[in-house]
Amino acid sequence: MTDIAYRRLGDGGVVFDSKSWQTHILTPAAAIIFEALAEINEGEPVPQAQALDFLRDELDVDIDTPEMKEVLRSLEEMGILGG
Amino acid sequence: MSSLGGVDPCMHGLLALLIDPQQVRSVCLADWDKIIRLARQSRLLGVLSYRIQSHPELLPQVPGCVLGHLRSAAAYSAHRTQVLRVELAALAKALPAEVPVVVLKGAAYILQDLESARGRLPGDVDLMVAYDDLKRAEAALLGAGWAAEEINAYDQRYYREWSHELPPMRRPGSSVELDLHHTITPVTARLKPDTALLFTDLQVVEGKRFLVLHPQDQILHAAVHLFQDSELFANLRDLVDIDSLIRTHLHSESDWQALAVRAAHHHLERPLWYALRYCRAWLATTVPDALPLAAPPAMAIRWMDWVFPRCTLPRIPDRPPPFSRRLAAQLGLLRHQWLRLPPALLLRHLAHKGVQSLRPRPAVQHKAE
Amino acid sequence: MIAANPRIRDLPPGLLAQRFSEASVTLDYGAALVRVRTLLKPFVRDFQRVYGAFFLAEEASFADFHTEVCSGKGLRAIFGPQSRFLIDGIQPFDPFPREQALPHFEWGVNWCFGKRFNQHVLLHSGVLALGDRGVIMAAPPGSGKSTLTAAMMLRGFRLLSDEFGVLCPHTGQLWPMLKPVALKNRSIDVIRAYTDQAILGPVYGGTRKGDVVHLAPDEASVDARKLPARPHLVLFPRFREGAALTTRRLPSEEAFARLAFNSFNYGLLGQISFNAVADVIDACSAFELEYSRLDEAIEYLRAMLSESTVAAAAA
Numbered sequence: 001m002t003d004i005a006y007r008r009l010g011d012g013g014v015v016f017d018s019k020s021w022q023t024h025i026l027t028p029a030a031a032i033i034f035e036a037l038a039e040i041n042e043g044e045p046v047p048q049a050q051a052l053d054f055l056r057d058e059l060d061v062d063i064d065t066p067e068m069k070e071v072l073r074s075l076e077e078m079g080i081l082g083g
Numbered sequence: 084m085s086s087l088g089g090v091d092p093c094m095h096g097l098l099a100l101l102i103d104p105q106q107v108r109s110v111c112l113a114d115w116d117k118i119i120r121l122a123r124q125s126r127l128l129g130v131l132s133y134r135i136q137s138h139p140e141l142l143p144q145v146p147g148c149v150l151g152h153l154r155s156a157a158a159y160s161a162h163r164t165q166v167l168r169v170e171l172a173a174l175a176k177a178l179p180a181e182v183p184v185v186v187l188k189g190a191a192y193i194l195q196d197l198e199s200a201r202g203r204l205p206g207d208v209d210l211m212v213a214y215d216d217l218k219r220a221e222a223a224l225l226g227a228g229w230a231a232e233e234i235n236a237y238d239q240r241y242y243r244e245w246s247h248e249l250p251p252m253r254r255p256g257s258s259v260e261l262d263l264h265h266t267i268t269p270v271t272a273r274l275k276p277d278t279a280l281l282f283t284d285l286q287v288v289e290g291k292r293f294l295v296l297h298p299q300d301q302i303l304h305a306a307v308h309l310f311q312d313s314e315l316f317a318n319l320r321d322l323v324d325i326d327s328l329i330r331t332h333l334h335s336e337s338d339w340q341a342l343a344v345r346a347a348h349h350h351l352e353r354p355l356w357y358a359l360r361y362c363r364a365w366l367a368t369t370v371p372d373a374l375p376l377a378a379p380p381a382m383a384i385r386w387m388d389w390v391f392p393r394c395t396l397p398r399i400p401d402r403p404p405p406f407s408r409r410l411a412a413q414l415g416l417l418r419h420q421w422l423r424l425p426p427a428l429l430l431r432h433l434a435h436k437g438v439q440s441l442r443p444r445p446a447v448q449h450k451a452e
Numbered sequence: 453m454i455a456a457n458p459r460i461r462d463l464p465p466g467l468l469a470q471r472f473s474e475a476s477v478t479l480d481y482g483a484a485l486v487r488v489r490t491l492l493k494p495f496v497r498d499f500q501r502v503y504g505a506f507f508l509a510e511e512a513s514f515a516d517f518h519t520e521v522c523s524g525k526g527l528r529a530i531f532g533p534q535s536r537f538l539i540d541g542i543q544p545f546d547p548f549p550r551e552q553a554l555p556h557f558e559w560g561v562n563w564c565f566g567k568r569f570n571q572h573v574l575l576h577s578g579v580l581a582l583g584d585r586g587v588i589m590a591a592p593p594g595s596g597k598s599t600l601t602a603a604m605m606l607r608g609f610r611l612l613s614d615e616f617g618v619l620c621p622h623t624g625q626l627w628p629m630l631k632p633v634a635l636k637n638r639s640i641d642v643i644r645a646y647t648d649q650a651i652l653g654p655v656y657g658g659t660r661k662g663d664v665v666h667l668a669p670d671e672a673s674v675d676a677r678k679l680p681a682r683p684h685l686v687l688f689p690r691f692r693e694g695a696a697l698t699t700r701r702l703p704s705e706e707a708f709a710r711l712a713f714n715s716f717n718y719g720l721l722g723q724i725s726f727n728a729v730a731d732v733i734d735a736c737s738a739f740e741l742e743y744s745r746l747d748e749a750i751e752y753l754r755a756m757l758s759e760s761t762v763a764a765a766a767a
Contacts (some may be wrong), residue, residue: 005723007730012705016726021165021719023726025709113513120518120540123568148485148514151571158570162720400541401475401489401518 004078006034017078024078030071033061037080045082087365087392093117094396101127101323102367104135107144115149117399124397125319126204128152129160133202160202164193167205170259174208175292177227182220185211185285186293187264187304192324194288195295199327203320207251207260210293213282214265221249221263229254229261267296267304274311276303276349298332299345303355310354316412318395319365325358326366336371343374352376357387361395459671461504469496471508475520478512479503482628482677483618484569486561487515492535495521495553502554502632502653502666505674517564521557523550539564552656555664558634565616565629566716572627573725574716575617579626579681580609582757586626586681588617588732589689590714596691599639602667603746604753606647611673612681621721621728624735625680630673632666640665646746685756686711686738689749697748700740707738 005016013031015024026034036059037046046054055061062068075081087094097118099106110118122128132153135141142150167190178184185191187209192200212220229252252261266278284297296304305328309321333339346355356376362368378384393408404412460468471477475489490496517539524534524547535553536543537560544563548556565574577590578601591597598614605611611630612618618627632653635643640663643650651668686707702710711729712718718725739756743749 005726007727007734009708009730009733010704012703014705014708014726014730016723018723020169021722023712023718025705027705028703031705111513116514124540146514148516151569152516155568155570158721158724162722165722401520 004080006038008035015078019079020077022077024074026071029061029067030074033059033071034075034080037075041080045076045079047082048076051081087396090392090396091117091121091399093121093399097121097127097131098365100131101134104138104141107135107141112146112149115146119149119152120399121397123156124400127320127323128156129202129204130320130323131202132157132160156204157202160204163205164200164203166257166259167193167208170208170254170257170261171293173227173254173257174210174224174261177224177229178220178292179223180292182212182216182223183282183285184220184293186295187211187267188308188324191295191301194291194293197328198331199324203324207262209262209264211264211267217249217263217265224252224261224263227254232260267300268307268311274307274350274353276307276351280345280348298328299338299342300349302328302332302342302358303346303349303351306354306358307351310357316394319397322358322361322395323366326362326368329362329368329370339371339374343376346376353379357391360384361391457507457510459504459674460500460506460508463500463508465496465500468500469493472496475518476508478509478515479506480509480512480677481561482612482630483572484516484565484629485509485512485514486517486519486564487512488519488521488557490521490553492521492523492550492553494551495535495557498554498653499557501651502668504651504668505671506669507674517561517568519557519560519564521553521560537563548659552659554653554666555634555656555659558631558666561631562615569618570717570720571620573619573621573718573721573728575619575711576615576714576716577617577711578614579612579617579628580604581612581626581681582609582754584679584681585684585757586612587685587687587753587757588626588683588711588736589687590617590711591688591690592714595689596639597689598633598635599642599691600689600743600746600749602633602635602639602643602650603646604750605633605667605670605673606643606650607747607750608672609750609754610676610681611669616716619683619728619732620680621724623680624683624728624731626683627680628673628677630669630677632668634661635665635667637662642746643667683732683736685753686732686736687741687753688739689741689743691744692742693744695742695744697745697752698742699752702738702740704733704738707736708733711738 003017003019005018007014008031011028011031013026013034015026015034016022017024033055036054037051040046040054052063055063063072072081076083093114096106096110096114100110100118119128122131135145135153136157145153171186171190171194186194189200189203189205190208192203193205231250231252249263252263253259254261267276267281268274281296281300284300285294286297288295295301302325305321305325309318309325333342342355343352346352356378359368359370359374359376363370379387394412398404398408472488472490475487477488479486479488520538522536522538524536533550534547535550535556536547537545537556539560544560575588575590577588578597579589580587580601589597589601601611601614611633612626612628614631614633616629618629620627640655644652653666653668656664688702688710708729711732712725715725715729718729741749741752
């Protein structure tokens, strides 16, 4: 997590990953998920299964849409989400 | 300080700042103008920037316009360092895990996170594998998308038979050139280090897939690169590397003794002797007096004292170089060819290059950027 | 002090040519000082026109860039006179025809900024201001950005830059990088028809970008070259023939993406530029603006930049 800089901008957000020097643009939905996972991750990537349960059950997110898969893949790249 | 061959007085200013950033207090704006240009010419602006910015208390003494260029160089160096890290990660993935691969020079300083890497503008990635692993490593890289630069059959043969590296390779879309070596000097060169010893004492870098040379071999490699495997041209940066490696790796009298012994073992006393001479004279490196290193003949030293500063030190390019500098550059080039190739080959190489140079050349790439 | 110093347009041409030949011309672009040496007469003539409102920096002992505009070498130079641009003795690109020495120089200076000025985030955008309230106009080439920039200056906005929006990552301020505005092809006639107040240089035909004419920065912009502005508004303008003026508020993350990825050195600066661009988006409202009538767009922007309107729009 220390490699990740996050800025909330309006309803969305932007992330800088200082390991890869990549910038990720988060739409409002992605920003909510990012913030939620960052809240529960405690410095370690959140295990995939646990994160998916949390998103489905607590946030009521449909995790099977192509957009959501894309967001999850980005989060995995950033090390927010476990493999 | 030994003579700097009639260079711009601001050259002394640049060296003084590299040695001791506290000197910023006494630099006037007109001198900064030249020092920034000289530092950029020699690819040392980032290093100068790092050394000055390591002393935050000095920054108020640095004029804003100068600080801007220091920050610019620091940002560019950080960017190139990141590009190199990404390249090393890609290489780690592409190379077979069971082949030991050694990272050399600038990329090795980054891998070890040495002081020498800070602010440095890294160039190519240089890797070394044992001769018997060369084909395998090359095949793995070609399989993973690296491709050799387009070169003609003559150069291809030159690299394969007489050089110590394969023709440079590049991954499509990457700005980093990769040189794959099997030793640290050209196979035809007169000075031949003990490759077996190099490989025996390789060091593991914690958490990394790559190996690096023994610290003393890192110093010797930098010295042999500067004094044998280069054209001596605008190479002050290499001398700064050597100074920095010495400060990092050598801590005691016995370290120095061991370095001298190792240089003798590798037959690299001569390049080390010269490197220490100019490090001491220009960069105030502390070198013990009584080292068991044989000095070159007095004539050779005089020759080198004339050629080396004129070739190595940067200059303000507002006017064409004086005759002495052009002559020195030619001599440096000749010496480079002489040291790399036995005389019979030298004739062949020069003759071929001579014909080639008459043909129209593609636009020059500007590496300094 | 400045009053005692004549503007470049008021210098005797012979004196200017002499200063150029001695390499004692240092141009103050605001964010950067550029030293220029040249012996080329066509260059000096065109330069005096489009840099007319500028001053020669007196006794500038420091310059950020040391450049030279010189004639071509060898046989080629006899058959077709050429100009070459050098920075620290390096020639970054092929020679131009000698009559195009000025656009060649402009291009060369852009190259210097783009390559060696990474102490700032270099946004690919025009920047103008009312007082210290700046508007960043970022848009891809061909969207009419330079035309709108030129027209805004001609209607009393202060010009900071046409091409390089210079954002200082340490202060968050926008610095002037005040160069002549390069008008291309159709926009040349648009600006000629717009006002007779515009000071334009000669038409350079058949450059890589077609016909090019330079609009000289005005005195007010030159006099304020050392005054940075605060980012207030991020605008993505688009000219469309016959269109009514429409605006669309952009989501912040989209504005971030478009501003960042349009910049010259966003990727190079890493986290430095990430923070700087995020600060800009935080402080500004961002709009797409579609227009066909310049004055209508300009009056709209004037209203947007007055403080109360910005606050109301952001609410």
